[in-house]
Amino acid sequence: MDQTLGDFIKTLRNADVRVSSTEVVDAHEVIDLIGYTDREMLKNALALVLPKTADEKGIFDYTFDRFFKFDELDEMEMADRNDAASDAGIVPQLDDTAGQQGEGQGEGGGKGCAARGGEGGEGAPDITGAVQQAGIRENLSPLSQMVLSGDRTGISVAMAEAGEAVGLRNIHIFTQKGLYGRRILEHMGLKALNNDITELRKRDGADAHELAERLRKGREYLLSQVRDYVEQQFLLHADADGSHLREDILSKSRLTNIERRDYRMVQEMVRKMAKRLIAIHSRRRKVYDRGALDIRKTMAKNHAYDGVPFDIRWKSVKIDRPKVVAICDVSGSVAKVAHFMLMFLYSLNEVMPKVRSFAFSARMGEVTDLFRDSDVEEAMAKTLSEWGQGSTDYGRSLQDFAELALNDIDSRTTVIILGDARSNYGDPGSEIMKKIYERAKWVMWLNPEEKNTWNYADSVMRKFQPYCHQVQVCNSLTHLERIVSSVLRSAT
Numbered sequence: 001m002d003q004t005l006g007d008f009i010k011t012l013r014n015a016d017v018r019v020s021s022t023e024v025v026d027a028h029e030v031i032d033l034i035g036y037t038d039r040e041m042l043k044n045a046l047a048l049v050l051p052k053t054a055d056e057k058g059i060f061d062y063t064f065d066r067f068f069k070f071d072e073l074d075e076m077e078m079a080d081r082n083d084a085a086s087d088a089g090i091v092p093q094l095d096d097t098a099g100q101q102g103e104g105q106g107e108g109g110g111k112g113c114a115a116r117g118g119e120g121g122e123g124a125p126d127i128t129g130a131v132q133q134a135g136i137r138e139n140l141s142p143l144s145q146m147v148l149s150g151d152r153t154g155i156s157v158a159m160a161e162a163g164e165a166v167g168l169r170n171i172h173i174f175t176q177k178g179l180y181g182r183r184i185l186e187h188m189g190l191k192a193l194n195n196d197i198t199e200l201r202k203r204d205g206a207d208a209h210e211l212a213e214r215l216r217k218g219r220e221y222l223l224s225q226v227r228d229y230v231e232q233q234f235l236l237h238a239d240a241d242g243s244h245l246r247e248d249i250l251s252k253s254r255l256t257n258i259e260r261r262d263y264r265m266v267q268e269m270v271r272k273m274a275k276r277l278i279a280i281h282s283r284r285r286k287v288y289d290r291g292a293l294d295i296r297k298t299m300a301k302n303h304a305y306d307g308v309p310f311d312i313r314w315k316s317v318k319i320d321r322p323k324v325v326a327i328c329d330v331s332g333s334v335a336k337v338a339h340f341m342l343m344f345l346y347s348l349n350e351v352m353p354k355v356r357s358f359a360f361s362a363r364m365g366e367v368t369d370l371f372r373d374s375d376v377e378e379a380m381a382k383t384l385s386e387w388g389q390g391s392t393d394y395g396r397s398l399q400d401f402a403e404l405a406l407n408d409i410d411s412r413t414t415v416i417i418l419g420d421a422r423s424n425y426g427d428p429g430s431e432i433m434k435k436i437y438e439r440a441k442w443v444m445w446l447n448p449e450e451k452n453t454w455n456y457a458d459s460v461m462r463k464f465q466p467y468c469h470q471v472q473v474c475n476s477l478t479h480l481e482r483i484v485s486s487v488l489r490s491a492t
Helices: 002-014 021-034 039-049 054-067 075-080 082-088 128-134 142-149 152-165 174-188 190-202 206-237 243-252 260-281 295-301 334-346 368-373 376-387 394-408 430-439 461-467 477-490
Strands: 323-329 354-360 364-366 413-418 442-447 470-473
Touching: 002 021, 002 054, 021 039, 039 054, 054 206, 054 260, 142 152, 142 190, 142 206, 152 174, 152 206, 174 190, 174 206, 190 206, 206 243, 243 260, 243 477, 260 334, 260 477, 323 334, 323 394, 334 354, 334 368, 334 376, 334 413, 334 477, 354 368, 354 376, 354 394, 364 376, 364 394, 368 376, 394 430, 413 477, 430 442, 430 461, 442 461, 442 477, 461 470, 470 477
Parallel strands: 323 354, 323 413, 413 442, 442 470
Antiparallel strands: 354 364
């Protein structure tokens, strides 16, 4: 138990809560008095002796809830990844809106329950009957059984138990993530899962081969979940040596994995990145005493000298500031990436003042004035409240955009679209994308999902890609900085 308290205090210190040796002694006395049985009493008692300021109390509350969650299933995190789970055949009856009802997290809510792995789901046929008829499933390993049954609770608990067994809380440096991820997978039974896939592929019959393919997709999802779990635990427990290392870690982490306690640091990082880009791209290419002679200005300037060119004028190059339109999907986990992208764009108002922003899930609306007039946190909360509700509908949302702003798109406009391209099997609106492509200077699509999940199940990236000049993964601050920099370069 003393080790548990020591780990918790270490986590608090990493979160910038100052805990002195005297306060550590007081915390041990609290544990001796009340123990760990009553979670709420433990939280209130430790809150009296460890945090001191209002900010520290807020960090303490959040860290306590994350640290002492007793391996319970985090429904929000699992629901935020329904897209990936559905692709893998693990959660066949959930769509990408099931996890959008998050309290205080900013995810939009949705009602669309088009079963990706169920009836009508392209690329996700119902395998249950086939598996049971063939009598294959009962001989599979426990991990394979959980993968096929969509047992989110079992997978989550097994992953947490494996993390505890391999000492994940002892992770110290970023490069250990792969090591701990491999140990967790081995403890969960990855070897048996691999053997099941191999044996099923050797069998005759379509049912066995189909099941092997489902398990293979499930394995990809499992690897992704373990990687994210290790990354989250690293951000919670790692002993980062100084703010520079911490910032480097956060800049490379997935935005969807960044803890709320790190938002303030991430916002400061965004401001620093914006200042760096402003310093680079605000310089105007002016020509002094060199280049092409401007004859007209030279003659006009030297008229008083009877045309003798005492004051030479040279041609200078005027650079227009970019005209940017940002269209952001704010449903589910995509909202977190949209949050930081909009923050980034509006931090560049010195060199990118002509930014128009639109948000959508089921419908689309313009939020330009909201972000310009309000604090970014307040603006994002209002955006999610108004436009983050309902299941994602790209066709309807792009039709809204056509009515709102299509006529304003011209040869000077760069259009940035942030979304996972998951249409819930509805009309994706590719005809409107074609019109945007034909009018704009540059169309850039940023997808927060990894490329191996594109064009699977209800993903329609293949339909949008022909109408984009650039398509790439964007799920970290490093990606965002590189992308925004390329937008600024394209205008110079």
